[in-house]
Amino acid sequence: MRLLTLLALVLLGLSAQAAEKLKVVTSIPDLADLSRRIGGDRVEVQSICKGLENPHFVSVKPSHLVAMSRADVFVQVGLSLEVAFVPGLLENCGNARIQPGRPGFINASDGFAAIDIPGQVDRKLGDVHPQGNPHMNLSVEGGAVMAANILKGLCAIDPAHKADYEARHAAWTRELEAAQQRWKKLGEGWKGRKVCVYHQEHAYLIRGYGLVTLGSVEPQPGIPPTPASLASLIATLRKEKDVCLLAVAWARRSELEEVRNQAGVTLVELPNMCAGLPGTESWIEMMDLLHKRLAEAFGPQKGT
Numbered sequence: 001m002r003l004l005t006l007l008a009l010v011l012l013g014l015s016a017q018a019a020e021k022l023k024v025v026t027s028i029p030d031l032a033d034l035s036r037r038i039g040g041d042r043v044e045v046q047s048i049c050k051g052l053e054n055p056h057f058v059s060v061k062p063s064h065l066v067a068m069s070r071a072d073v074f075v076q077v078g079l080s081l082e083v084a085f086v087p088g089l090l091e092n093c094g095n096a097r098i099q100p101g102r103p104g105f106i107n108a109s110d111g112f113a114a115i116d117i118p119g120q121v122d123r124k125l126g127d128v129h130p131q132g133n134p135h136m137n138l139s140v141e142g143g144a145v146m147a148a149n150i151l152k153g154l155c156a157i158d159p160a161h162k163a164d165y166e167a168r169h170a171a172w173t174r175e176l177e178a179a180q181q182r183w184k185k186l187g188e189g190w191k192g193r194k195v196c197v198y199h200q201e202h203a204y205l206i207r208g209y210g211l212v213t214l215g216s217v218e219p220q221p222g223i224p225p226t227p228a229s230l231a232s233l234i235a236t237l238r239k240e241k242d243v244c245l246l247a248v249a250w251a252r253r254s255e256l257e258e259v260r261n262q263a264g265v266t267l268v269e270l271p272n273m274c275a276g277l278p279g280t281e282s283w284i285e286m287m288d289l290l291h292k293r294l295a296e297a298f299g300p301q302k303g304t
């Protein structure tokens with residue numbers, strides 16, 4: 001009888017262990033969505049950065065350190081996107097499991113070829129893209145790379161559930177493939193459409209769809225405009241027709257409106273991460289909205 005009780009207790013303990021979820025912390029919500037999709041009920045996920053924030057300038061809070069200290073897995077984009085907050089959090093969280101090089105650290109841009117890698121980096125200029133454009137979460141190709149790295153990382157840290165992770169990843173990949181067909185269809189005919197940007201978040205889409213960038217409100221990524229740089233940009237844009245100014249929520253409104261009003265361009269508000277604008281809880285939904293807003297802005301009848 002005693003032996004049976006002991007056995008029951010052992011089994012109870014084992015099932016409690018099996019039910020315990022992996023605590024996953026991600027730098028941005030796009031990675032949180034993909035971690036949830038691939039991790040399913042095996043993971044409990046939270047993101048440090050919120051959907052409407054600027055990932056280059058995130059203020060660290062004590063709650064972020066608490067989350068990092070308890071995490072089993074930490075996922076970042078990399079490519080220096082999160083240098084404003086991730087190195088400090090990793091250094092101060094006192095959690096050896098999620099340090100770079102350990103199984104609990106996932107760099108979601110591994111294997112992704114960044115564009116716009118600067119030839120010479122001068123940090124005094126404040127360029128926040130020293131390793132090339134880090135906004136790979138806003139590229140059509142980026143989703144598959146982020147998901148593959150998360151899958152690899154979760155399988156490495158929790159090999160007992162590898163088959164579950166792989167099955168969920170395969171289901172998500174089928175959704176992605178259908179979405180890519182939608183995006184491709186929407187993007188047909190966008191080649192040569194003229195845009196101006198505030199920051200350079202959407203550089204991968206701009207290149208992918210053959211859009212033409214006429215200028216940037218920020219003279220360098222991360223550097224706010226000066227009156228002179230704004231005047232020069234407005235003068236350039238005034239000579240053009242049918243220009244869309246692409247901006248995200250954190251961009252300075254007064255400058256966007258100045259460019260729109262004085263240069264006569266169309267302001268297009270786009271998501272820069274998921275879980276920010278309504279209807280963008282998932283990465284695929286966020287990319288759907290991005291394509292929808294661009295399609296609406298360009299319109300079928302607008303020629304160049």
Ligand SMILES: [Zn+2]
Nearest residue numbers: 128200201221
């Ligand atoms: Zn940037």
